[in-house]
Amino acid sequence: MGFCPCFGDEISEQAPLADRDPVLLVSGMGGSILHSKPKKFGLTTRVWVRIFLADLEFRKKIWSLYNPKTGYTETLDKKSDIVVPDDDHGLYAIDILDPSWFVKCVHLTEVYHFHDMIDMLVGCGYVKGTTLFGYGYDFRQSNRMDKLMDGLKLKLETAYKASGGRKVNIISHSMGGVMILCFMSLCRDAFSKYVNKWIALACPFQGAPGCINDSLLTGLEFVEGLESYFFVSRWTFHQLLVECPSIYEMLANPDYKWKKNPEIKVWRKHKKDGNENISLESYGPTQSISVFEEALRHNELKYNGKSIPLPFNTTIFKWATGTRQVISNAKLPNGVCFYNIYGTSFETPFDVCYGSEKSPVEDLSEICETLPQYSYVDGDGSVPVESAKADGLEAVERVGVCADHRGLLRDQTVFKLIQKWLGVEPVVSKQFETSKVADANTINPMVL
Numbered sequence: 001m002g003f004c005p006c007f008g009d010e011i012s013e014q015a016p017l018a019d020r021d022p023v024l025l026v027s028g029m030g031g032s033i034l035h036s037k038p039k040k041f042g043l044t045t046r047v048w049v050r051i052f053l054a055d056l057e058f059r060k061k062i063w064s065l066y067n068p069k070t071g072y073t074e075t076l077d078k079k080s081d082i083v084v085p086d087d088d089h090g091l092y093a094i095d096i097l098d099p100s101w102f103v104k105c106v107h108l109t110e111v112y113h114f115h116d117m118i119d120m121l122v123g124c125g126y127v128k129g130t131t132l133f134g135y136g137y138d139f140r141q142s143n144r145m146d147k148l149m150d151g152l153k154l155k156l157e158t159a160y161k162a163s164g165g166r167k168v169n170i171i172s173h174s175m176g177g178v179m180i181l182c183f184m185s186l187c188r189d190a191f192s193k194y195v196n197k198w199i200a201l202a203c204p205f206q207g208a209p210g211c212i213n214d215s216l217l218t219g220l221e222f223v224e225g226l227e228s229y230f231f232v233s234r235w236t237f238h239q240l241l242v243e244c245p246s247i248y249e250m251l252a253n254p255d256y257k258w259k260k261n262p263e264i265k266v267w268r269k270h271k272k273d274g275n276e277n278i279s280l281e282s283y284g285p286t287q288s289i290s291v292f293e294e295a296l297r298h299n300e301l302k303y304n305g306k307s308i309p310l311p312f313n314t315t316i317f318k319w320a321t322g323t324r325q326v327i328s329n330a331k332l333p334n335g336v337c338f339y340n341i342y343g344t345s346f347e348t349p350f351d352v353c354y355g356s357e358k359s360p361v362e363d364l365s366e367i368c369e370t371l372p373q374y375s376y377v378d379g380d381g382s383v384p385v386e387s388a389k390a391d392g393l394e395a396v397e398r399v400g401v402c403a404d405h406r407g408l409l410r411d412q413t414v415f416k417l418i419q420k421w422l423g424v425e426p427v428v429s430k431q432f433e434t435s436k437v438a439d440a441n442t443i444n445p446m447v448l
Helices: 005-011 054-061 101-106 115-123 146-162 175-186 188-194 209-218 225-230 234-241 288-295 314-328 364-369 385-389 412-422
Strands: 023-026 034-038 045-048 064-067 072-075 080-083 132-135 168-173 195-201 264-272 275-283 300-303 306-309 337-344 346-354 373-379 397-402
Touching (some): 023 115, 045 054, 054 234, 072 080, 115 132, 115 412, 132 146, 146 188, 168 175, 175 188, 175 314, 209 288, 209 346, 275 288, 288 364, 337 385, 337 412, 373 385, 397 412
Parallel strands (some): 023 132, 264 346
Antiparallel strands (some): 034 045, 034 080, 346 373
8 A cells, every 4th residue: 555644643733723634524325405406497495304394395306216328316306306505615415404493493413414523623623615525415326426426526626726735534424435435446546636534434335234125125214213203204215215326335245254144034924735834034145136126026106196116126236236346446545544433332233034933924025014123233223343344445543433323423532533633623712613504594595
């Protein structure tokens, strides 16, 4: 790899406020505000994340289908486009995901995404638009699509120029790290030119087996418990995820040498010659594809009175297999320093099991209406430690922190590590007390 000049940064003194490398924050799956913008006339609507009318607006505005001709997932609403707001130098979209007055009044932690980290960095003297930027993106799309790669390159170039030609320190969260790997592989010259350090938080380097397998089969709840009733339902979210290349790209890497292969298990009931046989079937990362195909073969949604088939998309899966190859080709350029923070001490889904010995599944399509039983491993509740640590890169440091997946974004231990690696510390000044995120209506009165 060659000599990395950043290895000594941990003992360096704090850089002057006007003389420091800029920071770019990169969000993960579900970590960016998405707007539905009319192609002609009408009001722009926030469709992700929102509390009020969440399920209705999600179904109407963001349900999508993958277009194999373009490679992009396209909304069923042909009168509008899904866009990511770039207000506040890209920070608005990844800060408070529902910046409505209600959420701010109750301080709903689950949607305060990068907010605390932005506050921490501002409190250390970083200045928005000069040394602090954000990159939110359409997380429905493949992590290696041109629009995402071009947008990241433009954001890095903007930060580079705004800071007077200083290289950028990237802090990514979750799937954002997968996108950084794609960029490192496909845009190596730009990565070498613009990037100084990369700090990855909770990245599913080898996939997030339990969570992603179940997301494709039964859906995903963004928030657990009572608060989930205010968000998009598990089933509604499921119908989007089946057509999202980004989800397929986080399936367990079948070529990685797992300590134990992650599995989908199904208690099956078979009838033959008038006899019933109940057995527990197990499917590894490669064999699981047959489960997806069988379980989702009847999956469909109703949109504007029409039934739209949504089976497991083999075209997306082939594309995702190509993405895995792109990721495996990623090499850290000389002079770029890599740091990895992963969450520990939380039960993290690994194997998923559907049905039971007393209540077995006869037809695999029944799985989609069944909540699974998990077997757990150590991790952050979403990404296993084994996957998060297996970056395959020469890291300056890898550190496990006792925090859950989104909790890493507001954890004080994480903040201290970031401050150490960036060579900064909090500045005692009122002007740095808060990032002062504005409501959507304050930034753009046309956004609902």
